[in-house]
Each structure stands twice: as C-alpha cells, then as structure tokens.
Amino acid sequence: EAQVTQNPRYLITVTGKKLTVTCSQNMNHEYMSWYRQDPGLGLRQIYYSMNVEVTDKGDVPEGYKVSRKEKRNFPLILESPSPNQTSLYFCASSLSMGLGRKNEKLFFGSGTQLSVL
Amino acid sequence: TQLLEQSPQFLSIQEGENLTVYCNSSSVFSSLQWYRQEPGEGPVLLVTVVTGGEVKKLKRLTFQFGDARKDSSLHITAAQPGDTGLYLCAGAAIKLWGSQGNLIFGKGTKLSVKP
Numbered sequence: 526e527a528q529v530t531q532n533p534r535y536l537i538t539v540t541g542k543k544l545t546v547t548c549s550q551n552m553n554h555e556y557m558s559w560y561r562q563d564p565g566l567g568l569r570q571i572y573y574s575m576n577v578e579v580t581d582k583g584d585v586p587e588g589y590k591v592s593r594k595e596k597r598n599f600p601l602i603l604e605s606p607s608p609n610q611t612s613l614y615f616c617a618s619s620l621s622m623g624l625g626r627k628n629e630k631l632f633f634g635s636g637t638q639l640s641v642l
Numbered sequence: 643t644q645l646l647e648q649s650p651q652f653l654s655i656q657e658g659e660n661l662t663v664y665c666n667s668s669s670v671f672s673s674l675q676w677y678r679q680e681p682g683e684g685p686v687l688l689v690t691v692v693t694g695g696e697v698k699k700l701k702r703l704t705f706q707f708g709d710a711r712k713d714s715s716l717h718i719t720a721a722q723p724g725d726t727g728l729y730l731c732a733g734a735a736i737k738l739w740g741s742q743g744n745l746i747f748g749k750g751t752k753l754s755v756k757p
C-alpha cells in the first residue's frame with residue numbers, strides 16, 4: 526500500500542532534549558516536505574527536499590534540521606526543542622513538484638503530535 | 643510573500659444545505675488544490691485545478707479556479723454529515739526558474755454538518 530509513515534505518532538519531551546521524527550515513503554517520490562499545523566495558523570512548511578541531498582528552507586525553518594540521504598527517508602531533527610515547537614507535524618511526499626504539472630499531489634502521513642514541556 | 647486567504651474559517655450547517663468556501667489571493671498560482679482533513683489524519687487531496695476558469699466536479703462537490711488563477715471556490719450541494727472536516731486550499735507557487743518547490747496552504751475552513 527502506498528503510504529507515508531511517520532513515527533512516533535505522539536511524543537512528549539522536555540526542553541533541550543534532542544529528538545528525531547522519522548518519515549518514510551514507499552512510492553519512490555522525489556519530493557518530500559515537513560509541515561507544522563497550529564490552530565489559527567494553518568499548515569506551515571518547515572523544510573522540503575526536491576531529491577536526495579537537496580534540501581531547502583520553508584517558511585518556518587528555525588530550530589529544525591533535516592537530511593535526505595536516501596530517497597525514501599526524510600527525518601526531522603529538533604536539536605534543542607523548545608515549548609514553542611509544540612505542534613502537530615506532518616510529513617508529505619510527491620512524485621515531483623514540477624511547475625504546473627497535475628502530478629503535484631501531496632501524500633501526507635498521519636501526523637506526529639509533539640509536546641515540549 | 644504569497645498568501646492564500648480562506649473564508650469562512652468556521653461553518654456549521656444542517657444536513658441538506660448548500661455551502662461555498664472561498665480561497666483568495668493577490669498572487670497568481672500555476673495550479674490550486676483542495677484537500678480535506680479529518681481529525682487525527684493528514685490532509686487528503688480532493689482535486690487539482692490548473693487552467694484559469696476550470697470547473698471540476700466530484701459528486702456533490704464543485705471546484706472552480708478563477709480566470710486569473712488567483713482564487714478558487716469549493717461548493718458543496720446538499721451537505722451530508724460525512725462532509726464534516728477541515729477543507730484546505732493550496733496553491734503551487736510560480737517561479738521564473740526551475741520548479742517552485744512548495745505549496746502554499748490556506749488556513750482552512752472547518753466544516754461541521756449536523757444531521
């Protein structure tokens with residue numbers, strides 16, 4: 526089954542304790558992205574990757590790191606989490622993100638609810 | 643910075659009513675998508691519109707892309723409780739070089755359809 530898998534689904538941690546949220550897709554997609562979703566602010570892009578070893582900042586990259594060493598995996602790293610990073614996080618992937626093409630459909634994972642105390 | 647304004651933010655209606663959700667911007671997009679998100683899940687794509695003036699229908703849902711590709715609407719006819727969810731519009735940004743690399747999301751419309 527084609528899917529984007531995020532882990533963990535729920536995570537409670539304390540300020541400053543490094544954490545990684547994993548994301549894996551089984552569709553051989555080139556494009557992957559991380560979003561955070563907050564009430565009243567909607568979905569905001571953190572980082573995205575057009576392909577292996579190609580990553581770029583989204584709208585809210587501060588406090589986050591990503592890597593794309595393999596096509597299927599795109600982990601999100603919080604080196605020193607802070608309470609303002611408490612949020613619902615989504616990983617998404619797409620075959621590509623070409624200009625105006627109809628195959629720009631994003632497949633989303635089920636989300637990771639992160640609480641930083 | 644390109645922005646997508648969605649309205650209304652919240653909508654609570656009775657089963658059988660019609661409704662329209664709007665997505666507006668001052669920027670031009672190469673395409674626009676509508677997603678639906680249910681609690682505890684990620685958004686799921688409903689439709690992509692690419693051509694200015696394009697209208698697409700998905701059962702009781704009608705999607706329209708504005709002629710200038712700056713706005714879009716989602717109309718639901720005879721809403722059902724199963725239509726309840728968060729509806730998100732997302733625009734594919736245009737760049738003059740390479741590919742755009744991201745979708746810009748509206749803040750969403752939370753729809754509740756009561757039996």
